[in-house]
Amino acid sequence: METLFRWSKYVTDEQLDDWETKLVMAEVAYTAEKLVNRKRWQLNSYTTTREAALELQGRFGGGISELKPDHWQPSGEPDAGVLLRIRDQIIVTESKDETILAELRAENPGRTILSFPPQLAFGTGAHPTTAGCLRFLADFAGKQGDRPWRVLDLGCGSAILAVAAAKLGATEIVAVENDDMALDYARINAVAHDCSDRIEFIEADVLELIHDEALGQFDLIAANLFSDLLVQLFPSFPARLSDAGEVIVSGCLTSQVKAVTDSAAASDIILKDFLRRGKWVAARSVR
Numbered sequence: 001m002e003t004l005f006r007w008s009k010y011v012t013d014e015q016l017d018d019w020e021t022k023l024v025m026a027e028v029a030y031t032a033e034k035l036v037n038r039k040r041w042q043l044n045s046y047t048t049t050r051e052a053a054l055e056l057q058g059r060f061g062g063g064i065s066e067l068k069p070d071h072w073q074p075s076g077e078p079d080a081g082v083l084l085r086i087r088d089q090i091i092v093t094e095s096k097d098e099t100i101l102a103e104l105r106a107e108n109p110g111r112t113i114l115s116f117p118p119q120l121a122f123g124t125g126a127h128p129t130t131a132g133c134l135r136f137l138a139d140f141a142g143k144q145g146d147r148p149w150r151v152l153d154l155g156c157g158s159a160i161l162a163v164a165a166a167k168l169g170a171t172e173i174v175a176v177e178n179d180d181m182a183l184d185y186a187r188i189n190a191v192a193h194d195c196s197d198r199i200e201f202i203e204a205d206v207l208e209l210i211h212d213e214a215l216g217q218f219d220l221i222a223a224n225l226f227s228d229l230l231v232q233l234f235p236s237f238p239a240r241l242s243d244a245g246e247v248i249v250s251g252c253l254t255s256q257v258k259a260v261t262d263s264a265a266a267s268d269i270i271l272k273d274f275l276r277r278g279k280w281v282a283a284r285s286v287r
Contacts, residue, residue, distance in 0.1 A: 005053035009062030012042040017279065019043060021253060027226050028056065028144035048181065084131055085111075087138045087251070090164060092116060096192075112167045114191065116160055129224050129250035132275040132282025133161055136248045139284075140220055141148075141168035149219040151238060152176070154206045155251075159186035159199065161222050166195035173199045174215065176206050179213075210236040217242045227260050234267040250282035257281050 011019045016032065023030050023043070030045045043062075047053045051060045055062045084092040085106075092114045104113045148171040153162045156175035165173050176259060177183050183203055190196040202209065206225070209215070210233060219242050223230060230249055237247060247269055252260045254276065262286065271283040 004067045005050050006065050006067055007047065007053045007056040007060075008065065009043045009060060011043060012040055013240055016041050020152050020279075021255075022060075022085050024226065024251075024253065026059070027228075042078070056074045082222055084134070086134045086164075087129075087142075089138045089142075089168065090114060090134065091159065092134070092160070112164075114160065114163060114167070114193065116158055128277030128280040129282060130157075130160060132277060132280070133216060133222055133248050133250050134164055135275060136218075136273070136282060136284045137161060137164055137222065138168060140246060140248070141165070141170070144169060144219075148172075150174075150217070152215070152218040152221045154184055154210075154221065154223040155225045155229075157182050157224070159189045159201075161224065162186070162199050163189055163193045163195055165220075165222075166198045167192075167193065170220075171198065174202065174218075175199055176202045176204055176209055178205055207232055210240065213239075217245065219245050220248065221245065222248045223269075224250045227256040232261040234264050234269055237269055238267060247285040248282065249284075250280070252281055254279050254281055257283075 009019070020030075020032065023045075024074055028045055030043055033042045033044065045056055046067075047056070047251040050064070050066075056062070057064055064210060086092070088110065090112050091108055093100070093104060094115075094117055095101065096115045096117050101113055101115055130182045149169070151170045153159075153165070153167045153173060156162050158176055162173045173187060177186060179215065180203055183201055187196065187201055190199050190201075191225070206223075206229065211238040212216040218240055223233060225233070241247070247264075249260070249264075249271070257274070261283070264271050269285045272286045273284040275282045
């Protein structure tokens with residue numbers, strides 16, 4: 001593991017919404033944390049070079065700290081913590097303690113338990129965009145019966161959607177990510193959930209890869225990305241979808257929904273079902 005550099009900035013409750021919008025529009029991957037009895041939120045973004053951290057500081061202020069590997073690797077074992085329950089099919093926990101996982105399986109015999117410990121900014125399922133995508137994914141899987149189905153996961157991050165798709169019955173998943181560090185964790189997570197044989201990980205720019213005809217067609221495209229990227233990707237989606245294929249998208253703010261919806265419709269992708277959590281929106285198409 002390598003040394004990381006963390007850019008941090010503290011903001012108040014009143015400032016949080018504006019700052020999150022600013023970072024999303026600037027396409028900065030970040031986390032927002034607020035410790036008990038603290039009055040301000042801490043915004044963090046992790047980089048592999050000091051230069052990249054200094055660039056964030058120059059643009060947004062704040063401070064920089066250096067994190068050695070033994071400082072940023074998760075230490076100790078969290079308890080089950082907050083559980084994300086997806087319909088009646090999946091429970092996501094941040095714990096990787098086998099005793100806790102065994103208890104969850106015993107208490108929830110009809111559900112699949114996914115363990116996604118905190119891994120910097122790569123996703124544990126707690127973020128509203130990921131949670132919305134997971135719910136739509138579970139709904140889609142429930143309609144497939146025994147037939148085989150393929151998934152294209154654009155911007156896979158920690159691979160939580162790809163792993164969930166495998167556990168829900170997808171026969172083949174192509175997971176695309178341009179961050180090599182995120183892909184390292186994605187592969188680890190796939191192995192940990194015993195589904196790496198069904199997930200092909202590709203390090204690539206989604207805007208370039210989407211035009212590769214060798215990808216073939218998919219029954220489901222999941223894209224948890226920034227709204228600007230979604231707008232650019234929609235025209236290429238129909239060529240990658242099977243006749244009955246559907247699309248799940250997220251990563252857009254409530255203020256961006258109309259632009260995203262209109263852009264999708266221009267490519268004959270009708271976003272009909274929406275899930276809103278706070279200011280974040282996930283949507284699903286109907287073919």
